[in-house]
Amino acid sequence: MFYDLSRTLSPRTAVFPGDTPVSVTQNLLLQQGDACNLSSITMSVHAGTHVDAPRHNSDAGLGIDRVPLDALIGLARVVTIAVQDAITLAAVQSLDLTGVARLIVHTRGSDVPNDVFDHDLIYFTPEAAAWLGGQGLRLIGVDTPSVDPASSADLAAHLAFLRHDVLIVENLCLRGVPDGDYEIMALPLRIAESDGAPARVVLRTLAQD
Template sequence: MKIFDITRTINPSLAVWPGDTPFLAEIITAIKDGSSINLTTLTMSSHMGTHVDAPYHFLDDDLTMEAVSLEAYIGPATVVTVQREAGPLTVADFPGLDWSRVERLLVHSVASDKPIDQFPTEFVYPSPELAELMAQYGVVLFGSDAPSMDDMDSKTLPGHKALRRHRIAILEGLLLTGVPDGNYELIALPLKIEGGDGSPVRAVLRG
């Protein structure tokens, strides 16, 4: 059985959403300086790199990270490469896909191939109609290598809200380069952050 690590490496070069907090690792103690241990303080966004969104991220009266069920983040997943480079995804972007076999959909787009230090300003995201279709087939998670479920300039966030309305979990910022399309087991557990609006994850596929 092969394991694919589909997590973006977190380092100071990893681009963040414009205006968000960049990654910083501050050394508190170091063995080379005479300490018995190496110890580091991390400063970063809760939406750094590969991460999940808690519903509270876009709905002020909804669940925060520690209250989110973990079931959606472990289980069968289907990786599909799309030809569209930017804009809303519809069912037409998934020709031949047997939706009845999809529990978790992971979308591989050109975003996986972008340099890590360049934040993509154009990317794919699910249309509300696609969210409706996924709900009809019982899909429990939608993941993508894009940084958001909506257009960069959106203020109303229809993609995020449509997914939440249908109880479909959100996984963003995947790195799917080198992963063949097909069926896998996904493991992408978030941290239990009280009051959190999101959390970085270590996302892997087994298959």
Template sequence: MQTIDLSHVIRTGMPVFPGDETPNVRRTHFINKHGFAQTALDLTSHAGTHVDAAAHLFADAPGLDWLGPDNFTGWGAVVDLTALSAPVIGQADLAHLADVEGLDFALLRTGWDKHWGTERYYRDFPALDETGARFLGGLGLKGVGLDTPSPDPVDSRELPAHRILFDHGLVIVENLTRLGDLPAESFLFCCLPLRIADGEASPCRAVGIAL
């Protein structure tokens, strides 16, 4: 069994979505002074590798504290999209997922995580079009994960891919990394968020477990 870390490190000044507050990770207590170490975290719920729940867009959707661990664990498959000729992911790019039995999470590997930490990361990244989002929504999945900032383009205001996926009961995992280290299919995927009251999103430690 091999556990593969799919999460970016949370640190002060890390990249954030345009308009979000920059995280600050601050040591408040020190072993040599206080006898123990303690850290204060100042960050938004969408910082780094994180899970979006439907409450992100829908006021009547349950918060993270109402969603059980089963919503964030299951069998995964990686879709290799590194050869995309355009920054649009449509149904045709995902069609083979219909043949994967027992699939819970579709992880879309675009290779965009190579730009993490640069200004380009939040510009012109591959995103789902509505055909791709509807196709994924119709597969009976628990969630979709991406190695990009969002399933929608950075300048999208209506967020159609988010809405379609949420309408089908999926969670969305954003800012994944190292998807190329996973097998194509038949691995366990876990993206457990913090149990935040009425939370719409949370940083998570996403991992893939190759059995």
């Protein structure tokens, strides 16, 4: 069984204040006698569910076209963290991360509708991000638009994950997904040298033995 963690992209998709919204243009329409339906889109590469490339926070970092696929596909653990603002060092140290390379964090962010930007989004303290990186994580997934506070200027949690080579997936929706272990497939579009890209992110339940 599959869980689709991707938020639906549409012109109503909420983006960071000031960022480029999603717009869709119909260039050809069957109903108007054209040979097919054909549309184009304009959007921030960080709109909706997406993967941040290391290039997002460092000019020397890899673009999204070069991030390692083996970090984006494989076993993942979904955990619920019931905090109201910051995910602290104590909160992450209480998690069982034995053998976990990909961690998906379920917060109240999953209940925020696609067309609402949550200015009070749940974020990681830099200490929590650094500690998770030190555990050997390859991938962190969150159901919020950022791993840092919406008003952050230094993006300290992004940088802490970057220093530990942890890829960041943002704006997932985990509503209805039970905590536990899954196979994840998180595949960003292969956009040359991009600082990020929209992604379809899917969990597959593990075969019961």
